[in-house]
Amino acid sequence: MASVATPVVTDTQGMNYLVSLPRRIVTVWLPLxxxxxxxLFPFYWMVITSFKPNEELLSREGxxxxxxxxxxxxxxxxxxxxxxxxxxxxxxLVSVVSxxxxxxxxxxxxxxxxxxRFRGSRYVGMxxxxxxxxxxxxxxxxxxxxxxxxxxxxxxxxxxxxYPTFLIPFCTWLLMGYFKSIPLELEECALIDxxxxxxxxxxxxxxxxxxxxxxxxxxxxxxxxxxxIYALTFISSSEVKTVPIGVVTELxxxxxxxxxxxxxxALFGSLPVAILYSFFVEYYVSGLTGAVKE
Amino acid sequence: MASFVTRxxxxxxxxxxxFLAPTAILLLVFLTYPLGLGTWLGFTDAKIGRPGEWxxxxxxxxxxxxxxxxxxxxxxxxxxxxxxxxxxxLGLWLALILNQHLPFKAFLRAIVLLPFIVPTALxxxxxxxIYDSQFSIVSWLLQRxxxxxxxxxxxxxxxNARFSTIAANIWRxxxxxxxxxxxxxxxxxxxxxxxxxxxxxxxxxxxxxVTLPLLTPIIAVVMTFSVxxxxxxxxxxxxxxxxxxxxxxxxxxxxxxxxxxxxxxxGEGAAIATAMVPFLLAAILVSYFGLQRRAWQQGGKD
Numbered sequence: 001m002a003s004v005a006t007p008v009v010t011d012t013q014g015m016n017y018l019v020s021l022p023r024r025i026v027t028v029w030l031p032l033x034x035x036x037x038x039x040l041f042p043f044y045w046m047v048i049t050s051f052k053p054n055e056e057l058l059s060r061e062g063x064x065x066x067x068x069x070x071x072x073x074x075x076x077x078x079x080x081x082x083x084x085x086x087x088x089x090x091x092x093l094v095s096v097v098s099x100x101x102x103x104x105x106x107x108x109x110x111x112x113x114x115x116x117r118f119r120g121s122r123y124v125g126m127x128x129x130x131x132x133x134x135x136x137x138x139x140x141x142x143x144x145x146x147x148x149x150x151x152x153x154x155x156x157x158x159x160x161x162x163y164p165t166f167l168i169p170f171c172t173w174l175l176m177g178y179f180k181s182i183p184l185e186l187e188e189c190a191l192i193d194x195x196x197x198x199x200x201x202x203x204x205x206x207x208x209x210x211x212x213x214x215x216x217x218x219x220x221x222x223x224x225x226x227x228x229i230y231a232l233t234f235i236s237s238s239e240v241k242t243v244p245i246g247v248v249t250e251l252x253x254x255x256x257x258x259x260x261x262x263x264x265x266a267l268f269g270s271l272p273v274a275i276l277y278s279f280f281v282e283y284y285v286s287g288l289t290g291a292v293k294e
Numbered sequence: 295m296a297s298f299v300t301r302x303x304x305x306x307x308x309x310x311x312x313f314l315a316p317t318a319i320l321l322l323v324f325l326t327y328p329l330g331l332g333t334w335l336g337f338t339d340a341k342i343g344r345p346g347e348w349x350x351x352x353x354x355x356x357x358x359x360x361x362x363x364x365x366x367x368x369x370x371x372x373x374x375x376x377x378x379x380x381x382x383x384l385g386l387w388l389a390l391i392l393n394q395h396l397p398f399k400a401f402l403r404a405i406v407l408l409p410f411i412v413p414t415a416l417x418x419x420x421x422x423x424i425y426d427s428q429f430s431i432v433s434w435l436l437q438r439x440x441x442x443x444x445x446x447x448x449x450x451x452x453x454n455a456r457f458s459t460i461a462a463n464i465w466r467x468x469x470x471x472x473x474x475x476x477x478x479x480x481x482x483x484x485x486x487x488x489x490x491x492x493x494x495x496x497x498x499x500x501x502x503x504v505t506l507p508l509l510t511p512i513i514a515v516v517m518t519f520s521v522x523x524x525x526x527x528x529x530x531x532x533x534x535x536x537x538x539x540x541x542x543x544x545x546x547x548x549x550x551x552x553x554x555x556x557x558x559x560x561g562e563g564a565a566i567a568t569a570m571v572p573f574l575l576a577a578i579l580v581s582y583f584g585l586q587r588r589a590w591q592q593g594g595k596d
Binding site: 024028031032035036038039040042043045046049057058060064104105106108109111112113116117118119121124128130131133134135136137138139140141142143144145146148161162164165168169172197222225226228229232233243244245247248257259262263265266269270273274277278281282284285288289 | 306307309310311313314316317318320321324325327328329331332335340342343384387388391392394396400402403404405406407408409411412413414415416417419420421423424426429431434465468469470473474477522523526527528529532533546547550551554555560563564567568570571574578
């Protein structure tokens with residue numbers, strides 16, 4: 001169920017005041033610090049490596065945890081000597097279009113299943129949940145065969161059409177939960193006043209479901225930004241690749257790894273989702289927990 | 295025409311179908327059909343650019359006797375079991391810590407989830423650098439601490455590579471488990487703990503007899519998803535090892551990609567992917583019964 005309907009307990013203090021400080025340091029702060037260091041270290045390492053000159057990267061002397069002579073050479077190489085800007089643009093385009101397409105479909109489907117209650121809507125709801133459990137790893141081969149046949153191979157359209165297969169089930173499921181929490185009386189009043197279903201959806205339900213729309217949108221955007229196996233299978237030209245594919249397949253040349261440029265590529269590919277996420281943490285978390293708790 | 299529109303608006307079945315149409319078309323064409331096509335391809339000898347002929351169980355017979363496929367099956371089960379158990383343990387521990395009264399709680403929760411939201415392929419590249427055989431920061435640190443003499447070959451030795459990829463998978467999965475279990479913990483009223491401690495329950499007994507039973511339903515769901523993601527993992531292995539060394543880290547998903555796309559044997563790849571389905575069905579059934587139990591505990595019907 002979506003977080004709106006979840007009774008969140010505010011009195012988390014409980015009887016914690018009984019626990020002494022030294023004990024809390026050992027049971028709470030020490031493990032928490034270790035967790036945070038391990039979880040955040042790869043990001044720190046990405047940032048540090050992006051600014052390290054090659055001499056420092058390929059040396060075992062000195063303190064590796066700090067940059068002694070920061071350089072922009074890796075970032076310059078990434079932005080001006082590779083197709084990285086193209087990949088970034090492709091990723092943005094594909095993610096935005098497939099997110100909007102999926103949200104539009106999901107709003108209609110979720111409203112139909114949850115509110116119109118047509119014959120068989122329960123089974124449709126169940127099958128949408130099952131569709132959510134179908135992993136891309138077992139779909140990419142037949143989809144590749146279809147993409148060849150439809151002459152969509154090596155186009156952004158192939159990604160825009162296939163990403164909704166994992167976005168729509170998730171978004172529909174999430175929005176069904178949000179729609180359920182909107183009082184039915186509002187809709188009945190509008191029906192009596194002569195509004196039709198479309199007007200009810202656009203003027204009453206959607207404005208009230210904005211938090212749900214944001215949750216679904218953020219989640220769908222990050223899922224399509226992170227997508228890997230479809231983009232790897234359906235795309236081969238450099239200028240239509242997405243960031244994860246471009247970085248993995250094109251920045252690795254032969255045996256000489258350009259670690260600086262690779263890390264800069266990983267960093268700039270992660271930043272947009274990280275920034276978006278930081279603005280909408282609450283929505284993201286409620287989307288994540290809402291999808292699991294239902 | 296006008297009367298048709300009005301009649302349509304009054305009929306919830308017709309309107310429902312109309313609203314459902316875009317979703318239904320997209321999912322039937324790009325999800326249901328490929329699911330069937332994939333199963334069918336598994337029974338053919340299709341190659342890229344050549345439609346296959348029905349060969350019955352030929353692919354499955356070949357794969358059953360193929361040592362690489364058997365190794366991939368072992369790797370997948372090993373990877374899933376080890377990673378899921380550790381993710382559950384660490385995730386539950388982190389959730390219990392974050393459920394304490396802490397300053398900057400919202401901020402802590404936000405940064406804990408970071409590994410889960412960044413693209414796996416890109417964080418895997420960071421791990422690739424961390425696991426580098428010559429310049430690994432982990433080896434550097436361990437050597438300075440005097441724990442090892444030579445640098446560790448994280449991805450070059452079969453068992454090292456297995457555990458290194460599992461560690462990277464755990465790093466990405468713990469935040470998901472922790473944050474979703476935390477949401478479950480937050481719905482448990484503190485009054486249960488107060489009652490338990492008045493009755494003389496130790497902190498461990500409170501965890502064992504209050505927290506765990508109330509959390510079981512959500513644990514079932516979270517772990518089903520976690521197992522599902524881990525079992526079908528592709529990106530992490532593809533980026534870190536491409537299945538090597540000596541196929542020691544090949545999972546079913548990476549092997550099916552390798553056979554089907556670079557190898558061109560669509561039929562064989564599809565057969566490997568199809569062989570994953572029974573395992574996924576088992577995971578889904580577990581999830582279904584977990585949900586049932588939750589509904590039952592909350593006094594709901596259905």
